Amino acid sequence: MDQFPILDQLTGPADLKSMDSAQLKALCNEVRQGLIQTISRVGGHFAPNLGVVELTVALYKVFELPKDKVIWDVGHQCYPHKMLTGRWKQLHTIKQYQGISGFLRRDESEFDLFGAGHASTSLSAALGFAKARDLRGSNESVIGIIGDGSLTGGMALEALLNIGDQKTKMLVVLNDNEMSIAENVGALATYLAKLRLMPTYQKVESTVKKTLNKDGLLYRTAAGAKHAATHFTSPANTGLFFEELGFQYIGPIDGHDTDFLIQVFEHAKHLDGPVLLHVLTTKGKGYEPAEKDQRTWHATTGFSIEDGKMEKKSSGVTYTQAFVESLNEVAVNNDKVVAITAAMPDGTGLAKFADKFPKRYFDVGIAEQHAVTFAAGLAAEGFTPVCAIYSTFLQRAYDQIVHDVCIQNLPVVFAIDRAGLVGDDGATHHGTMDIAYLRSIPNLVILSPKDPQELREMTKFALSYGKGPIALRYPRGGGENLTDTVAPIQLGQSETLRRGDDIGIVTLGPIVSEALIAANTLETQGHSVEVLSARWVKPLDEVAILALARRTKKLITVEDGILAGGFGSAIVELLADRGLTEVQVTRIGLPDHFVEHGTIPKLRELVGMDAAAIVKAAEVLLHENRTLASR
Ligand SMILES: Cc1ncc(C[n+]2csc(CCOP(=O)(O)OP(=O)(O)O)c2C)c(N)n1
Ligand SMILES: CC(=O)[C@@H](O)[C@H](O)COP(=O)(O)O
Numbered sequence: 001m002d003q004f005p006i007l008d009q010l011t012g013p014a015d016l017k018s019m020d021s022a023q024l025k026a027l028c029n030e031v032r033q034g035l036i037q038t039i040s041r042v043g044g045h046f047a048p049n050l051g052v053v054e055l056t057v058a059l060y061k062v063f064e065l066p067k068d069k070v071i072w073d074v075g076h077q078c079y080p081h082k083m084l085t086g087r088w089k090q091l092h093t094i095k096q097y098q099g100i101s102g103f104l105r106r107d108e109s110e111f112d113l114f115g116a117g118h119a120s121t122s123l124s125a126a127l128g129f130a131k132a133r134d135l136r137g138s139n140e141s142v143i144g145i146i147g148d149g150s151l152t153g154g155m156a157l158e159a160l161l162n163i164g165d166q167k168t169k170m171l172v173v174l175n176d177n178e179m180s181i182a183e184n185v186g187a188l189a190t191y192l193a194k195l196r197l198m199p200t201y202q203k204v205e206s207t208v209k210k211t212l213n214k215d216g217l218l219y220r221t222a223a224g225a226k227h228a229a230t231h232f233t234s235p236a237n238t239g240l241f242f243e244e245l246g247f248q249y250i251g252p253i254d255g256h257d258t259d260f261l262i263q264v265f266e267h268a269k270h271l272d273g274p275v276l277l278h279v280l281t282t283k284g285k286g287y288e289p290a291e292k293d294q295r296t297w298h299a300t301t302g303f304s305i306e307d308g309k310m311e312k313k314s315s316g317v318t319y320t321q322a323f324v325e326s327l328n329e330v331a332v333n334n335d336k337v338v339a340i341t342a343a344m345p346d347g348t349g350l351a352k353f354a355d356k357f358p359k360r361y362f363d364v365g366i367a368e369q370h371a372v373t374f375a376a377g378l379a380a381e382g383f384t385p386v387c388a389i390y391s392t393f394l395q396r397a398y399d400q401i402v403h404d405v406c407i408q409n410l411p412v413v414f415a416i417d418r419a420g421l422v423g424d425d426g427a428t429h430h431g432t433m434d435i436a437y438l439r440s441i442p443n444l445v446i447l448s449p450k451d452p453q454e455l456r457e458m459t460k461f462a463l464s465y466g467k468g469p470i471a472l473r474y475p476r477g478g479g480e481n482l483t484d485t486v487a488p489i490q491l492g493q494s495e496t497l498r499r500g501d502d503i504g505i506v507t508l509g510p511i512v513s514e515a516l517i518a519a520n521t522l523e524t525q526g527h528s529v530e531v532l533s534a535r536w537v538k539p540l541d542e543v544a545i546l547a548l549a550r551r552t553k554k555l556i557t558v559e560d561g562i563l564a565g566g567f568g569s570a571i572v573e574l575l576a577d578r579g580l581t582e583v584q585v586t587r588i589g590l591p592d593h594f595v596e597h598g599t600i601p602k603l604r605e606l607v608g609m610d611a612a613a614i615v616k617a618a619e620v621l622l623h624e625n626r627t628l629a630s631r
């Protein structure tokens with residue numbers, strides 16, 4: 001018997017128009033069960049999606065997609081949206097190579113009006129869509145949907161200020177589930193908690209009943225809607241913060257009451273100016289383990305799920321663990337060490353620092369720019385702040401790194417996690433830009449370990465460096481330790497992992513493992529290959545690199561980052577500056593396009609950054625040499 005009779009027949013959101021209350025509730029149930037069964041099996045964002053089932057169904061019942069523009073924030077909670085917009089049958093491919101993306105993508109569907117992945121962007125984008133509408137003279141509705149966590153992002157507040165000022169007709173739906181990935185933080189979270197204590201509209205529905213017109217809907221005229229809005233405003237008109245910014249605040253309302261959500265959306269549709277609808281949802285709704293532990297069940301990627309329990313699939317030490325264990329070892333004897341996360345305590349490992357040093361731990365919310373300059377302030381006063389931010393999210397704080405940290409040469413330690421390809425989160429999350437965007441900044445030095453044990457030592461080095469800003473870049477997940485011991489970490493000192501005279505491979509970070517595999521293959525072909533683990537993006541070990549170049553005259557550089565302006569570029573610049581024009585260099589890294597989602601081995605093969613690609617590049621260089629020699 002078909003478990004998903006409605007979903008299996010659904011052709012798109014227009015089909016919801018003809019559904020009655022019972023059918024919509026049945027649809028919500030199918031969406032929820034479809035999510036639980038599919039995402040438990042294939043992995044992905046779990047609790048956020050269960051929390052927006054009714055919200056998405058009600059929204060797509062009332063509004064006309066894609067004419068009406070619905071812009072989601074982050075997009076990790078977009079799976080119900082995808083299920084209702086023709087991708088239910090592809091849901092099992094989510095975040096897999098050549099499967100659908102785990103976030104919205106304009107090139108994936110006409111219903112994905114604006115891509116996301118990074119938080120706090122939806123309201124700015126939605127204002128853009130609304131302004132375009134007004135300039136065009138069309139009349140569609142524009143709705144931005146933002147979570148309480150994403151609302152802690154500076155961009156979101158910048159947008160609120162601008163929307164309120166512009167008095168643009170648009171609807172902001174605040175999906176408030178009291179959670180970011182971890183518990184939400186910040187004064188706004190505290191304010192929202194107060195609003196949640198106010199009686200929800202459902203409790204004052206008798207007032208609402210009086211404002212309903214004959215067909216059970218709220219007033220359709222602007223005047224009537226205004227009147228209804230007055231009734232709708234919760235008794236203590238508690239949305240003052242938003243009202244003062246120029247919004248009509250409606251809420252809080254129960255985000256799992258489909259009928260009432262539909263009523264309120266019908267009402268809000270007709271209101272002029274900016275409206276903020278405060279919706280209360282439960283992350284993980286309808287799946288008890290996730291409701292009980294919303295933090296753990298934020299995403300099930302990399303976990304297997306048995307009987308409501310999440311078991312990590314991979315074992316072994318991750319880079320993140322190595323980093324935070326080393327940080328904690330130092331911090332126990334150094335009370336100047338403090339740590340800052342931008343709403344990612346678990347992902348960065350800093351939750352383990354917080355357990356031991358709660359007074360020296362700061363979660364600033366999804367506020368990377370603030371995190372960096374906050375760290376700069378601490379460093380200016382003699383502390384050693386560790387700012388742990390994923391590579392991709394650190395992009396958001398570029399000026400703060402330059403302007404507030406590096407120009408002032410303040411001793412901030414940047415722990416750049418998820419550096420390099422991250423796999424199934426795809427283009428919005430690959431940490432592939434940081435080498436290029438950081439190495440050009442004066443005063444900043446940058447380290448990259450080849451394995452977790454080296455990261456331990458590099459973390460200790462970074463915490464005692466103190467001469468200025470220092471960055472550690474390391475990847476998602478774990479890796480084998482590639483040497484028995486760790487050579488002492490010294491500023492600008494590389495490490496020769498194997499000696500050879502025919503060709504040199506100069507590489508950086510965990511991608512060294514691919515270079516070693518390639519060197520072994522080349523050796524079986526009779527070639528003598530040197531592998532140099534550079535360890536430093538900046539300062540480069542110029543002496544070692546120049547000596548290798550002069551000796552072999554052939555270099556291959558390998559980096560888990562974009563080629564343009566990356567590590568290989570730095571080597572080429574060095575050779576050019578020193579007049580070594582006879583040295584042939586092949587750079588291996590990420591090409592000049594965004595890399596999609598998939599497993600890391602698959603993506604490395606795809607972009608030509610695996611051992612096979614290194615062997616091929618070496619053969620070309622070596623063959624060219626043989627050709628020259630045989631002339
Ligand atoms: C700029 C940026 N920083 C951090 C993240 C990581 N991140 C993804 S979802 C999330 C929490 C979002 O909370 P909320 O908006 O309340 O959505 P919910 O998961 O509660 O539905 C965070 C911190 C991100 N995507 N973008
Ligand atoms: C949606 C988002 O940005 C985070 O949930 C991110 O997907 C976490 O990535 P990790 O799984 O690498 O911690």
Ligand SMILES: [Mg+2]
Pocket residue numbers: 147148149150175176177178179180
């Ligand atoms: Mg939330």
